[in-house]
Amino acid sequence: MLGIIGGTGLTQLANLKITRRQLIRTPYGEPSGPLTFGELGGKSVVFLARHGSGHTIPPHGVNYRANLWALHSEGVRDIVAVATVGGIHADLGPGTIALPDQIIDYTHGRKNTYYDDVDKPVIHIDFTEPYCPRLRGLCLQASRQSGEPLIDGGVYAAMQGPRLETAAEINKLERDGATMVGMTGMPEAVLARELEISYAAICPVVNHAAGRGSSAHGIRYEEIGAVLDQTMERVRNLIEQVVMNHAD
Template sequence: MLAIIGGTGLTQLSTLEITRREVARTPYGEPSGALTFGKLAEKPVVFLARHGYGHTIPPHQVNYRANIWALKHAKVSAIVSVASVGGIRPEFGPGAMVVPNQIIDYTWGRKSTYFEGGESAVHHIDFTHPYDEPLRKRILAAAAAMGEAMYDGGVYAATQGPRLETAAEINRLERDGADLVGMTGMPEAALARELNLPYAAINVVANFAAGRGASETGIQFSSIEVVLQEAMMRVRRVLEEVCRSS
């Protein structure tokens, strides 16, 4: 069973045939909301809104450990994360969809591991390639089958939030090799790896990052919602095909 974690712009799956909702309890507290079970393209799926179903949880306060733990114990086989991002690379403009292949983590203070010492042994994961490659290819193949343009690869910079970045910070991220900037990719990806859950992401560019393109003098919030509404319709089509091809 595939799990889909929805971010900004995807707090619900309108095409999901809901069968039940389940309030999960975990050793790490409560997840962002109830797990929504149902069918997408006649295949079983569980959906979770990362920021809560009312979009009330900021990125730095998301209980990532509880979210991933709850999905693991719901016996999901893989996780597809959907998240809106800012585009740093010129071709990653508003509305672009990207399946990233690398991460740079700039977050701090977040509960980022299930292995915190004490009675449990220190546990290291190999994070050379943070996203599951077969799952990435499955997403890209689904997009191609639906005729949806989707970029293969990109470096995702995970920043702390909830504020957006300064133009100087975006310049720094670009020098570091980042192509996209968001606030929720970590520690989510690492926690999934710790629990041996294949994890990949669809990043939807909501706007150019600060100081880039139309955001040269400031982020135009009025246009973001329009961009996300259109782009998330395309994402839903791709997700349906991902399920259909499983």
């Protein structure tokens, strides 16, 4: 079954025929909210809002382990996550949508593994390719079919938040090879890998990163809001096409 994790600006899926909502109890506490089960284009899908239905949970406060565990417990084996980012690379201006193929983790203090109990064996998972090539291909196919362009590839820098970055920090991230910056890409991706869930991320760019483009002298939230509304409509079109193409 396909799961969709919605980020900032995507707390529900349009045109989703909802069949039920269920709050899942997990060994890691409560997830961000109930799972929403439904059908889209005749295909089954499960949706979860990462920040809660009212967008009240900050990036560092998300219970990522509970979220992924809840989805896995209900039979989700593929996840397409939506995560808004700031664009570092010149090609990633506000309103573009990227499909990253690599990630660098700068977060700290987050529960980032299921293998941290003393009564469990130490497990080292391969994370060379953090995003599933098959799901990335499905997203690219949906891009062509829907006419919503995707930038194929990029390096997601996962920052702690909730504050935004300094211009100097963005310069460092660029030197490290990052092309976009966000706050929710990790540990979500690695927890999915530990549960053997295939995972890909669609990243709408809602602002230039600090010190870049229109953000050279600061980031204006009113501008982000306008871009977010417009870009999320395109993201919904992409997601709907991904769901319709997905093999249950």
